[in-house]
Amino acid sequence: MVDQHWPWWPLLPLYPYGRRATLVRELVPGQVWSFEQLQGIFYVAVPIRMTVLRLREGLLLYAPVAPTQELLGQLRQLEATYGPVTTIVLATSSGLEHKLPLPSLARAFPRAQVWVSPGQWSFPVRLPLQWLGFPPGRTHTLLEDGLPHGDQLVWDALGPVDLGLGRFMEVSCFHKASGSLLVTDALVAIGAEPPELFEADPTPLLFHAR
Template sequence: MADDERVGNTELFNARDFSWRLWPVLPLYPFGKRRTIRKEVIKDTIWTFDQLQGIFYVVVPIRMTVVKLDQGGLLVYAPVAPTTECIRLVNELVTEHGDVKYIILPTISGLEHKVFVGPFARCFPAAQVFVAPNQWSFPLNLPLSWLGLPAKRTQLLPEDSSKVPFADQFDYAMLGPINLGPGRFAEVAFFHKRSHTLLVTDSVVSIPENPPAIVQLDPYPLLFHAKDNASDIVADNQANRRKGWQRISLFALYFQPSALEIIDWGEVFRDAFKAPEHSKKAYFGLYPFKWQENWQRSFDALRGNGRLFVAPILQTLILNRAPSETLNWADKVASWDFQWIVPCHFDSPIKATAYQFRQAFSFLERQPVSGGGFFSSSSYPLPEEDFKILRKIDYGLNKYGIVPPAKEKT
């Protein structure tokens, strides 16, 4: 695996290189300023482009993957914001390896992925755009061209993966659509045969112990979440950055793990007066969180020593609506001979086998298959107490008929 990284030099490029003017369409942090880090993960073959996104400083990587085609040219999986810096880094690959030929939108529900495809495609007017079928939008279901996708060169990925022009180099498998009441969930996993690499969007993740490089370009969110109370002054060091990252991971995947308490707002406002910083950036000193001393145990259980797993949100609110369909999809993906997995979030690349991928979905089975690898899901069970808020959300959605109920495990 190659490991060199390329990021725009702040001293050479000005703020316009990181500017993303369409941020009001999806107002996520860091809003109109998005940095990009390119990393070569398989030499002269696969590159990842990491950016950052989040809410209330709960920031995680969002990732685009670029693959070199055998006859020259590039395939782009899940585009990110096409800032000047990002496009410059892509064009460096274009100069060496050929034009962007194919752009893939592998999801139907992830607005954080969909919103970038049209603008990115306009930067590469010769590229064909392939999107997962059954796309939808809310509150109105609009045509693809109304969502910014170029009408004359956008087409749906066919169910038969042999019908696409890159079928000799990639296989793919579609999960869904899974009915979620007002919306749907689907994902298309891509398998690059020559490099034995699996590309996925949201289905599986792995959590690094330390914050990824893209998160460390601006450590403020890490230090914000490293605080134990509003009056803390947190030093910028690697230990505090790690502490903030691990708490951010718990926030992002559980919303509210068992080790986190939400403070009464009367106390929050009183504590805000004691805060050392009262700027808008610091939310005027408001810090409604209180972590119990055992929070690290929840993170260690979640990370599972770097194992591959399905995010608790997907386990509790989405994939349990279609356990049989999900397991059939996981079986098909696990039939491929991959050695590396590149998800769109958290850690990447992940060295993992097909067996380890399939084991990540054993939570959908009444009697999960035991044995096998170090990353077996049964080796690192997620604490049930950390699912409390997600179970409560699930109950409310079912009670009011907003989403269909979960189905029985297979």
């Protein structure tokens, strides 16, 4: 489907490649939403999530995922009710699945301020963030340049941990109004049933059920 097309998938060629369906779930009514997409190697696929918080100033996007037309349309619906996207947060230094979508997502919301975790790195050549597509003039580093929405959010650093090629660092976020803790890779949840996202694309489950 055209509205699920993700043209930058060759930069990180993971399943389902150029088609990224998005499942939106309201986690806390009127305050917290998840935007979930699949990613995987061949048919070993897992959901990844961008979390949307409602703040007094508008919406905050935590841990970007591929901004397909479908996803952007869903965000516009939230904007119509709860105000504009004001803040985009890349809270990990090493999560490519969240780092690569950020430039496109930032272009879709040109008035949003972009915040990234310390210790951003690229491989095999270390490049400035602007060369990686991060918008100059509105990209800030968490902790080093301050912390956004400190009256509504509590931030804490996890790491750094040396990975050899670079370092892992993550900045967690606690949303006071809803009591929600946001992390990127620090926690993994495995339920007894397959995630709802697989209902739209059961291919990985069918492959392993042979």
